[in-house]
Amino acid sequence: MLTLYHSPMSRSSRIVTLIEELGAADTVRIVEVGIARQDGTGYRDPANPHPEGKVPALEHDGALILESIAIAQHLCELFPDAGLLPAAATxxxxxxxxxxxxxxxxxxxxxxxxxxxxxxxxxxxxxxxxxxxxxxxxxxxxxxxxxxxxxxxxxxxxxxxxxxxxxxxxxxxxxxxxxxxxxxxxxxxxxxxxxxxxxxxxx
The missing domain is CATH 1.20.1050.10 (Glutathione S-transferase Yfyf (Class Pi); Chain A, domain 2)
Incomplete structure (x- = not known):
């Protein structure tokens, strides 16, 4: 099971876009969570599993994957038919x-x-x-x-x-x-x- 923890207008927005580009919207569940924002608004959401209260965070069969680049590469490898990540060893x-x-x-x-x-x-x-x-x-x-x-x-x-x-x-x-x-x-x-x-x- 794949779950993305996302907060609107944040670094996780690009991962939401990626999920749609990959044709994976029916496979990856997106859970909206709160985050503390730089302007002082927002809050650290206890429902967010990220250890620093940030986004994105991707849960894959119980394993928590952090950092946008790691998440993006992982998702592209899970959905290779979309062609968003060139073939390995090229x-x-x-x-x-x-x-x-x-x-x-x-x-x-x-x-x-x-x-x-x-x-x-x-x-x-x-x-x-x-x-x-x-x-x-x-x-x-x-x-x-x-x-x-x-x-x-x-x-x-x-x-x-x-x-x-x-x-x-x-x-x-x-x-x-x-x-x-x-x-x-x-x-x-x-x-x-x-x-x-x-x-x-x-x-």
């Missing part, structure tokens, strides 16, 4: 995993540093700065529609997830903006956004 699989690791290991800390106005060369030498990170993204999308191969993959979904909520941070680059528009227009992305907004209005 160069495309390696590139897809590269982008997932880059998002978690570079973009997450760099965007937090940007919001906190941390401007320290020691930080940048380890994680990059925002402009360097965006140069890598725009370079990958210069003349290409997708990050890996010739179709949409889980790499596009995860890397784009930041811009889904903060489109004003998108680089001023034609290819990257077109990429953003293609992903934001996908039915699964629109459905998640609509459901999350409705849920937040209820709260």
């Amino acid at each position: 160069p495309q699989r390696g590139k897809c995993l590269e982008w997932l690791a880059w998002y978690a290991g570079v973009i997450e800390p760099v965007v937090v540093a940007k919001f906190l106005n941390i401007d320290d060369p020691r930080f940048a030498s380890n994680f990059r700065d925002w402009d360097t990170a965006m140069t890598r993204l725009t370079g990958a999308l210069d003349g290409r529609d997708w990050l890996v191969g010739d179709h949409y993959t889980v790499a596009d979904l995860i890397v784009h997830s930041l811009f889904n909520w903060m489109p004003d941070m998108l680089p001023d680059h034609h290819g990257t903006k077109a990429w953003h528009e293609r992903i934001a227009a996908r039915p699964a992305a629109q459905n998640t956004m609509a459901r999350d907004r409705a849920a937040m209005e209820v709260e």
